[in-house]
Amino acid sequence: xxxxxxxxxxxxxxxxxxxxxxxxxxxxxxxxxxxxxxxxxxxxxxxxxxxxxxxxxxxxxxxxxxxxxxxxxxxxxxxxxxxxxxxx
Numbered sequence: 001x002x003x004x005x006x007x008x009x010x011x012x013x014x015x016x017x018x019x020x021x022x023x024x025x026x027x028x029x030x031x032x033x034x035x036x037x038x039x040x041x042x043x044x045x046x047x048x049x050x051x052x053x054x055x056x057x058x059x060x061x062x063x064x065x066x067x068x069x070x071x072x073x074x075x076x077x078x079x080x081x082x083x084x085x086x087x088x
């Protein structure tokens with residue numbers, strides 16, 4: 001059984017709603033079916049990916065605000081540091 005991360009972005013009464021959930025499922029398709037049935041609203045977009053040690057908390061919220069056109073404070077991408085260190 002694998003743990004999958006579901007990120008929902010949906011209309012929450014005129015504002016952007018964001019919800020993150022975990023799903024235990026043996027494969028992508030099973031996790032996807034469960035995630036679709038557990039959606040927080042009728043209209044939504046979602047991403048589904050296996051849980052990973054490399055995930056950056058807050059990235060779904062930042063991405064959702066960018067997609068909705070809301071102003072986002074500049075947040076450094078943690079992967080940029082890795083790329084800079086590889087140049088040395």
